[in-house]
Amino acid sequence: MGSPIHITSEIGKLESVILKRPGHEVENITPDTMERLLFDDIPYLPIAQEEHDFFADTLRQNGIEVLYLEKLAAEAVADPKVKDQFLEQMISESGYLSGPIHDALKEYLLSFDNQDMINKIMAGVRKNEVNLTYQSLQELAEDADYPFYMDPMPNLYFTRDPAASIGDGLSINRMTFKARQRESMFMEYIIKYHPRFANKGLHVWRSRNHTSHIEGGDELVLSDHVFAIGVSQRTTANAIEDIAKHLFEDHKSNFDTVIAIKIPHNHAMMHLDTVLTMIDYDKFTVHPAILTKGGKVDTYTLHPGKEDGELEIKYNDDLKEVLKEALGLDDLDLIPTGNGDPIVAAREQWNDGSNTLAIAPGEVVTYDRNYVSNDLLRKHGILVHEVRSSELARGRGGPRCMSMPIVRQDLKK
Ligand SMILES: NC(=O)NCCC[C@H](N)C(=O)O
Numbered sequence: 491m492g493s494p495i496h497i498t499s500e501i502g503k504l505e506s507v508i509l510k511r512p513g514h515e516v517e518n519i520t521p522d523t524m525e526r527l528l529f530d531d532i533p534y535l536p537i538a539q540e541e542h543d544f545f546a547d548t549l550r551q552n553g554i555e556v557l558y559l560e561k562l563a564a565e566a567v568a569d570p571k572v573k574d575q576f577l578e579q580m581i582s583e584s585g586y587l588s589g590p591i592h593d594a595l596k597e598y599l600l601s602f603d604n605q606d607m608i609n610k611i612m613a614g615v616r617k618n619e620v621n622l623t624y625q626s627l628q629e630l631a632e633d634a635d636y637p638f639y640m641d642p643m644p645n646l647y648f649t650r651d652p653a654a655s656i657g658d659g660l661s662i663n664r665m666t667f668k669a670r671q672r673e674s675m676f677m678e679y680i681i682k683y684h685p686r687f688a689n690k691g692l693h694v695w696r697s698r699n700h701t702s703h704i705e706g707g708d709e710l711v712l713s714d715h716v717f718a719i720g721v722s723q724r725t726t727a728n729a730i731e732d733i734a735k736h737l738f739e740d741h742k743s744n745f746d747t748v749i750a751i752k753i754p755h756n757h758a759m760m761h762l763d764t765v766l767t768m769i770d771y772d773k774f775t776v777h778p779a780i781l782t783k784g785g786k787v788d789t790y791t792l793h794p795g796k797e798d799g800e801l802e803i804k805y806n807d808d809l810k811e812v813l814k815e816a817l818g819l820d821d822l823d824l825i826p827t828g829n830g831d832p833i834v835a836a837r838e839q840w841n842d843g844s845n846t847l848a849i850a851p852g853e854v855v856t857y858d859r860n861y862v863s864n865d866l867l868r869k870h871g872i873l874v875h876e877v878r879s880s881e882l883a884r885g886r887g888g889p890r891c892m893s894m895p896i897v898r899q900d901l902k903k
Pocket residue numbers: 527528529645648650651670706707708760761763764885886887888890891
């Protein structure tokens with residue numbers, strides 16, 4: 491058996507992927523919390539689950555092993571000592587380091603079996619579920635009307651973001667907004683304690699114990715030595731320098747090139763993969779709005795510097811040239827979302843028309859609603875598997891966001 495995580499491209503035949511089936515966390519979104527929880531509307535859960543099952547079946551029918559985050563997380567905390575440590579950390583990162591609410595939450599969560607406990611933590615814990623022996627000042631004076639002790643984590647079905655596979659390792663991410671920061675704790679425990687991943691020599695290129703941010707939607711493994719990353723609303727330049735140094739350090743990884751691509755800092759384009767994805771050896775989708783009229787975008791190519799820990803940084807605003815050079819290609823096809831029409835491109839990008847999941851070179855999974863972009867991909871020779879998207883799209887993420895590939899076949903050289 492090879493490494494449990496092995497990702498040397500964006501497009502190699504996908505073998506194993508981690509998904510999260512939307513659960514009750516999605517039903518714990520309200521109009522008051524929606525914006526803070528990074529949703530634009532409240533999905534109708536039964537249909538969101540049907541759509542998600544359809545997505546998972548599409549992957550299975552193409553020979554891909556589908557693992558579920560919620561199941562891996564429950565298996566990872568099988569040892570009571572690990573479970574105790576996990577609960578302490580989760581309750582404390584939810585705002586209760588000690589005291590009556592901490593104790594009541596712990597007792598409540600320990601009353602479930604491991605799977606139900608994980609599901610409950612993901613869904614959120616309401617105040618009326620928990621018995622307090624006495625009330626704290628925090629409870630009485632600060633949060634009297636707030637319904638939750640532990641907030642729901644409705645963005646968990648976007649498994650791409652809390653952690654990202656890179657080579658035979660991963661980044662476990664410190665995420666930007668509070669609404670998502672606890673999410674990466676599940677992968678931290680899975681990598682450390684789940685028998686499929688623990689003690690298998692996986693490299694954690696960057697852990698979640700940082701103050702600067704990085705999210706998986708910005709992380710694209712373009713080849714076995716080139717890593718692209720968005721400088722975005724969610725990923726900061728100093729986090730990029732940090733991960734680049736770790737990838738270059740000690741030759742533990744094969745990566746010698748990191749391309750930082752600066753994209754607009756807004757909710758619609760929060761991550762690089764909402765505006766740029768690789769779909770074949772020489773083909774990318776790109777949202778025209780990230781390019782200036784002259785087709786330019788700021789890119790910074792990082793290589794190891796002369797001294798240990800130094801980086802050499804080269805600026806270029808010609809994305810096509812940068813990608814061609816990094817991938818050793820004579821030409822490159824940048825396929826515009828919505829065929830470049832300003833209304834269609836904006837509408838389909840909003841619904842994740844650029845957010846394709848490649849399952850093999852030239853073969854992608856996309857949302858059915860982005861029919862202009864999908865037809866264009868077909869015209870460029872891409873095999874497109876469409877999946878349903880009415881409810882899932884309300885969370886502002888598409889098939890790439892909803893998947894964390896852990897094993898892909900290497901590309902033939
Ligand atoms: N890679 C992605 O672009 N993921 C989509 C994340 C959507 C989620 N509502 C968020 O704002 O974080």
